[in-house]
Amino acid sequence: MAKEYKINFINASYRRFYEMHKEEILGAITSCLERGDFIMREDLDKFEKNLADYTGAKYAVGVNSGTDALMLSHEVLGIGQGDEVICVSHTFIAPFQETVHVGAKPVLIDVKEDDCVMDVSQIEPAITEKTKAILPVHLSGAVCDMKEIMRIAEERNLKVIEDACQALGSRQDGKMAGTFGDTGCFSFISPKLLGAYGDAGAIVTNNKEIYEKLLLLRNHWNITQNALLGVQLPHPEVMDWGHNTRMDNIQAAVLNVKIKYIDWIINRRKEIAEKYLAELEGLPIDLPSRKEGETWQEFIVRPKDREAFRDFMQEEGVELLIRDTTPNHKLKGLGLEHFNLPVTEKLATEQARLPIYPELTNEEVDYVIQRVKKFYSA
Ligand SMILES: Cc1ncc(COP(=O)(O)O)c(C=O)c1O
Structure with a gap:
């Protein structure tokens, strides 16, 4: 379950x-x-x-x-x-x-470290x-x-x-x-x-x-x-x-x-992303950015102390997605381990995704923001 x-x-x-x-x-x-x-x-x-x-x-x-x-x-x-x-x-x-x-x-x-x-x-x-x-x-x-x-x-x-x-x-x-x-x-x-x-x-x-x-x-x-x-x-x-x-x-x-409804989907995601960006700025957490015309399929942050951040957020009821602990080319069995990709390898241990689906209510977005702030105030 x-x-x-x-x-x-x-x-x-x-x-x-x-x-x-x-x-x-x-x-x-x-x-x-x-x-x-x-x-x-x-x-x-x-x-x-x-x-x-x-x-x-x-x-x-x-x-x-x-x-x-x-x-x-x-x-x-x-x-x-x-x-x-x-x-x-x-x-x-x-x-x-x-x-x-x-x-x-x-x-x-x-990949590049700024836009990944x-x-x-x-x-x-x-x-x-x-x-x-x-x-x-x-x-x-x-x-x-x-x-x-x-x-x-x-x-x-x-x-x-x-x-x-x-x-x-x-x-x-x-x-x-x-x-x-x-x-x-x-x-x-x-x-x-x-x-x-x-x-x-x-x-x-x-x-x-x-x-x-x-x-x-x-x-x-x-x-x-x-x-x-x-x-x-x-x-x-x-x-x-x-x-x-x-x-x-x-x-x-x-x-x-x-x-x-695609325009609504894209615009609402943008609205949520902009709220996260405005409210989380200044905290010790790296925030994503987008160029003109780009959408927000995901909102990927790089928090200091990722595992503690995830545990705290999940304890507070916010599910995060952390996927890339081992980068693909270092997975055993694929025969790709000879590639050395420092930025990729760094990002894999640092990234976490916040929820950004368009059906989130403003109250829920505020709740996520408040929990992130609480983690850093502790
Ligand atoms: C970047 C990227 N490429 C390819 C795929 C594969 O798509 P699918 O899951 O529909 O096979 C996905 C997503 O799942 C993806 O995110």
């Missing part, structure tokens, strides 16, 4: 959003049930259009998860055996896990004749320096896969994260800024050829699914190996409801 907190890290968010929009959400799900529309039906088409419109990308392809979006991105760009892909270790493990799954080698570089995303000055020294792609990860809403990454990629003829799983809605120079590279990968797993009721993901691209190939790759190259789809998809003249990684139609229906 999970411990009950006065303010839990994320679960209350799901329940509260559902209560706020119950009729619309149930209406969307019921409509799928009544139509018998479960796999690759109009709700998915609609969501792909909604996502493309929202991000400004030409095309969007709904898939099963952010992880599969990354996997298909590697495949569609022809990355495989013998290739190297430059990524960071300071991230959820999925991006370079998928590099390994296509038979290529991750080359991990460090890829240190682009380390890209060029990491390039070898085997380098095929750069895989920047936009973390917690902060966007990597895409101008510099695209400059290097163009000069060196490298592909770019953007992991924008934590950056839906974040902009750099007015352009949405995920739309700079060859492909942009999104996750809609429940805790994300736009969360489905389970797993879901998507890839965006501006390249028609990539788009058309992704449609085939996600669905067994369109070979056998006609009875499920209710339409006869044309068989390609030449087959290749595909996958089953379609976004579930019911999840798409839920996301079509939630995406209508």
